[in-house]
Amino acid sequence: MWFDAPSQEVLQKLNVNPDVGLSESEAKERLEKYGENKLASQSKKSLWQLFLSQINDVMIYILLVAAIISAFMHEYSDTIVILLVILINALIGVFQESKAEKSLEALKKLSTPKAIVKREGIIKEIPSEEVVVGDIIILDAGRYLPADLRLIESANLKIDESAFTGESVPAEKDSNVTLANGNIPIGDMINMAFMSTLVTYGRGTGVVVNTGMNTQIGKIADMLNKEEDNTTPLQRRLASLGKTLGFGAVGICILIFVISMFQGRDWFEMLLTAISLAVAAIPEGLPAIVAIVLAMGVQRMIKQNSIVKKLPAVETLGSVNIICSDKTGTLTLNVMTIKKCCINNKLVSINDCDLGDNDTKLLFEGMILCNDATSKDGSKTGDPTEIALLDAGIKYDLYKEDLSTDHSRVDEIPFDSDRKLMTTVNKYDSHFKAFTKGAIDNLLKLSDKILLDGEIIDFTQEKKDEILKISNLMSDEALRVLGLSYKDIKDESVSIDSLEKDLTFVGLMGMIDPPREEVKPSIALCKQAGITPIMITGDHKNTAFAIASELGIANSINECMTGAEIDSYSDEEFNKIVNNYKVFARVSPENKVKIVKAFKFHGNIVSMTGDGVNDAPSLKAADIGVAMGITGTDVAKGAADMILTDDNFTTIVKAVEEGRNIYANIRKAIIFLLSCNLGEIVSLFVAILLNFDPPLLPIHILWVNLITDSFPALSLGIDPKDPSVMEHPPRNPKESLFAEHMGLFLALNGVLIGGVTLAAFLLGERLYMSSLVHAQTLAFVVLSFSQLFFSLSMRSREKSLLKVGLFTNKYLLLSILLGMCIQFLIIIIPFFADVFNVFILSARDWLLVICISLIPFLLNEIFKLIKYHR
Known part of the structure; x- marks a missing residue:
């Protein structure tokens, strides 16, 4: 580091004369050696790359394989539906993430476009990209730093490093200090200045010691570049689920092949049956449903002042x-604010000050007049510490503009970092007052009188110790303490040297950036x-x-x-x-x-x-x-x-609550979909195991998975909030989706749905012995309707539908009605009946399938009522 060496030694190491600066030829050589003074950029993802990243998922791969096999088997309708789901899911993700990853571009914008340098003895302005190690940089108020510097001259120099170090007030800099070698925080490197920070006060000169990616801000850019994106808990769970379902689908296919071989079935029929079961094992609509539920959560959070850039982040909050x-x-x-004052040797809150008291009024007037900041019509300029003093006056209708008109400044001694004091001389009717404000230690040395209860008395060591004790109490509360002293002057022609002598101490003000x-x-x-x-x-x-x-x-x-x-x-x-x-x-x-x-x-x-x-x-x-x-x-x-649009910590808590509810709703949707898919597997697997005809066709399963199931699953995803969600601790991040007996719940309901579907098929074969299509149609409708009715039970595992409220989720009711209507239409309209290979049902058939379909829902509700009464 450069902070531990005297400035002259640094100049010698860099081989530069501070009075002349680098020559143009030397600057050119160094530019070639060190490179341009700018941050390295990371290549942005194209829309195509974003699209590919959205389909980089195990479950999507399985769906793609299913689509390819379906196309090979000339089941083109299945292929089109699967590919449509994949496309919708990917487009949602691309839309949400297309504006992300702007970190390094924003860092580059922070670099100032111009820099004032000294080259060949001439001060000139050049683009910041051309600044090289060894350049002599001229600093003045209002200018951003083009690179990291070792200061070689400083005069009352203050630099705002808040966005860089997190400190509330500008850092005071001193070029003459040589710091000890060791691990010193950046905020304590008072002889250094860093790229992209802002000079707020004073002036200075520095020599460039680091440029581009070697600067402190360059190191931050490098960390951003290297830091890998984190997958969220939901992404990890869905990836795990996808792998499980994938292995399960393959396992089922192999098992069916083995069983079918023993049964002596045709190999083409075996392959079709295996594909049917593989399709049944995978909830094709799940990726799209999760993405849509998260996207809807994002829209709700925007209304609560939270902008979420990446969809899975919503769930992570939970x-x-x-x-x-x-x-x-x-x-x-992030606003320095006066909290306490010491007046008449008493510590009082800023809210309890009495400006009817002349001593108090004098303290406020002096702090406002001995001040270079401005505050007018909401526009504030100057040092945050001085702005805080003006704001304290405004609280009591004391405005600098009015006071400066009544008591004009006729002379001053500017603030100096060595003295840590500032003095102004202001006109008061027939005389003048010299106000001196600054660090308490220095102020006490210059004060031999103190103003107490309207009287000026000797400032004894005992009185000074009392003031120091009060000052220390304020410091213990992390207050930044400033003191004020004054002296009356008859003639404005008094010498500058005598202004800061024989002062009368008035009081203290303590400030902090409040919570x-x-x-x-x-x-x-x-x-x-x-x-x-x-x-x-x-x-x-x-x-x-x-x-x-x-x-x-x-x-x-x-x-x-x-x-x-x-x-x-x-x-x-x-x-x-x-x-x-x-x-x-x-x-x-x-x-x-x-x-x-x-x-x-x-x-x-x-x-x-x-x-x-x-x-x-x-x-x-x-x-x-x-x-x-x-x-x-x-x-x-x-x-x-x-991003919080209101900078309010409370908004984070609301976002956490929203995230918890979204996760609970997504979990409902996932368990619902998997229960339904397990029902399809149970009905097909048992039928094949017992050498029955297949109760469902592949297109029936796809239709139920993508259309019938999807709308209720989406509606469960936007179920009303649970008001008690913030009364519980966060869930274990390693917790399975099937924790809290959800796996058993899923299995039982999957068996129920599969059982009633198979029962409807067998009943149809018995009633209509000459028509396999008629029996398959009954099974198809029962599978669809039983899942629609079952979605009502999914709203709560503990509370019955009567307790939750039938109409509290109107979207779910509409989804059920829509699903039933669509199912009814594809059965009764001849064109769709041919596409789905179904039989047009009679009124008796519809009554029969509705009664059978209600069984899983009714059994769930009866169980909840029994459990509730127990």
């Missing part, structure tokens, strides 16, 4: 049990729901703990750890102790990623929230990254999975 949150701008307002009011109850709700909130910030340890304690995140300073302490542990060691801490302060971007990965090591599903450039790698490393939409940088938004 299993989150750790929320790692940035402090500045996320848990806090958002709505965050504390949200944190309490998180804890109730079994979610652990963790604070991660670039701010100092005491400041971080003060906020964390107020919000209820941490109870003891022992639950806080600094970035330097994190670096002292190996990954393995840190993984073991990470659960003991709730606050991580003064951390680097690398630290944040290490923290997220450590929590993930213990099997947690981790959400990371943030708004700064420094948050981007950890946002991407987390299971779900959440960026702030208002204060968030483009980099953070690009790396995140979800």
Whole structure:
């Protein structure tokens, strides 16, 4: 690093004269050697690549194989329907993800387009891409830094590094300091300046020590580039389910072949039968239904100020049990605010100040007049610390514009980082007042009087100790403390040197970036729901703990750890102790990623929230990254999975609730579809095992899977919210879809549906002995109707339909009616009857199939009623 060497030594190493700068020829050579000063870009996925990524799934592969075999067997209608489902599923995913992965592009935009450099003794403006190591850069207020610099000159230089380090206030820089060699946080490197940060005050000169991908922001870009996308719990479960169903389908096909060989059946008939069972084993509509349910969840969340960039992230929220949150701008307002004042040796809240008291009024007036910030009509400029002083005055109708008109500034001593003081001389009727504000230690040395209860008395050491004690109390609450002293002057011609002598001390003001009011109850709700909130910030340890304690995140300073302490542990060691801490302060971007990965090591599903450039790698490393939409940088938004449009931590909690409900509904849809498919397998397998004629044709199974089942499954996917969902802890991320006896529930209902389908077929063969088609039609309709009625029971495993409410999910009722009507039409319309190879049923047949179809639904409801009464 360059911070541990004197500036002259750095200049010698880089072989550059600060008065002259590099020659154009030397700059050209270095440009060829180090490359352009820009961030490496990652090739973006084309729409075609996005499309291919959507079909890179085991279940999709199985469907493609089924489509190919169906086409080979001249079952073209089956092929078309399967391919249509795959296409719909892929298009939904492409639509949702086409705007993602903008992290590196946003990082590139952060680089300033121009830089002021000194070359061959001439100051000139060049494109930032042409800046090279060794260039001398001129810094002034309002200009972004083009590269990483070692400062060689600084005059009251302050640089806003909030989006980079997470600190609320601009960092004061000093070129003359040489830091000790060691592991020093970026926020403490006061002799360094970094690419894409903003100069807010003063001026300076620096020599470029790193460009492009070698800068600190380049390292962040590199981490974003390397960090792999995480699959969500639902994606992992569906992938596992797809493999299981795939192996099951193959196993069933082999078993049928073996059985059929013993039965002496025709090989072509065996292959058709095996395909029928393979089709029955796989819920073709499942990928599309899951995608659509997630997409509908996304639309609901937009109304709740959450924009989800990737569909599976909706479900991931439901299993989150750790929320790692940035402090500045996320848990806090990112606005420095006066909280307490010390007046007449008493510490009072800003809300309890009495400006009718002359001492209090003088404190406010002095802080506003000795101030270079502006605040007018909602537009604020200047140092955040000084803006906070103006805002305190506005609270009591004291405006700088009015005070400056009444008490014009006639002289000043600007703020100096060595003195840590600022002095102005303002006109008051027949005399002048010199106000001096700044660091309390320096101010006490210059003050020999104190204003107490309207009287000016000697400022004894005892009185100074009292003030220091109050100042320390404010510091213990992580307040940034500023003091004010003054002196009356008869003549404005008084010498500058005497302005900061023999002062009268007035009081103190303490400020902090306060927590958002709505965050504390949200944190309490998180804890109730079994979610652990963790604070991660670039701010100092005491400041971080003060906020964390107020919000209820941490109870003891022992639950806080600094970035330097994190670096002292190996990954393995840190993984073991990470659960003991709730606050991580003064951390680097690398630290944040290490923290997220450590929590993930213990099997947690981790959400990371943030708004700064420094948050981007950890946002991407987390299971779900959440960026702030208002204060968030483009980099953070690009790396995140979800963006909060209102920057409200409470919105995350609402999103978690939505995610939990969506997962519960998706699970209902999956169990419903698999129960129905198992019913198809049972009816076909038993029929073949017992050497019966096939009760269903492949097109019957496809039709039921894709049309009859799909609408109720979609309706279950948007079932009304469970109001008690946040009263339970997050589900285990390793929990199976079939946990809580769902596997047994699925099996029993699959057997029920398969049983009534086969019963209808056998009854049809007995009633209509001359017509296999008539019997298959009865089985086809019973299979369809029994699944439609069964969907009503799927709304709740515990509560009967009467308790849940028949009309609370009107979409499900409409889906059932629609499914019955479509089924009725394909039976009675001759064209469709020929396509599906079905028989037109009589009124007696329809009454018979409805009664048989109601059996699974009625048995489920009776069981729930018995269980409820017990």
